[in-house]
Amino acid sequence: MRLYDYLPSGNGYKVRLLLTQLGISFERIEMDIVDGATRNPDYLNKNPNGRIPLLETDEGIHLAESNAILFFLADGTPMLPDRSLDRARVLQWMFFEQYSHEPNIATSRHWIQHLELTEERRARLEEKRALGHEALAVMEAHLATNDFFVARRYSIADIALFAYTHVAPEGGFDLASYPRVRAWIERVASQLRHIPITQG
Secondary structure, eight states, rough: OOOEEOOOOOHHHHHEEEEEEOOOEEEEEETTTTTTHHHHHHHHHHHHTSSEEEEOOTTTTTEEEEHHHHHHTTTTSSSSSHHHHHHHHHHHHHHHHHIIIIIIHHHHHHHHHHSSOHHHHHHHHHHHHHHHHHHHHHHHTTTTTTTSSSSTTTTTHHHHHHHHHGGGGGGGGGGOOOOOHHHHHHHHHHTTTTOEEEEE
């Protein structure tokens, strides 16, 4: 199994973390997205959307989109609940992550850490920070009565949300006002075979 990845990416990290925690061996192929490595014809033939992560199975099948990969890998394991409503709730939080969380928290981090902070980006940061804090507030409220996001146990819903939440300060988000989120980050980081985002 191969994972086309970019080490600083939270989306790539999600898949790396799950593969490691499930004990699945894989070959990681670094793709420098800043230098346009995912825009060459060979890679676009594998993933026409030109993004990472991309999973290549031993059968040569390609699967893109981080949360789709998580769902595929977790099926039939303890990382994805069996009960249909719980599985739907996992998807609910994963859709929330991609629609309300990642476009604001992850994008802010990417702009600050990896790209030139142009005047246009600087002007848009204020809106992204406001929307990112709204997403964090939703998470904080949910964690008031839950240790994890679905079925009271660790799952791919937590991995999906953890990836960019735990590095949110790198995008200018102060987590001091979110004690339950910070406690949850510690719970996720204490899970068996956890790896940091910097580990390939």
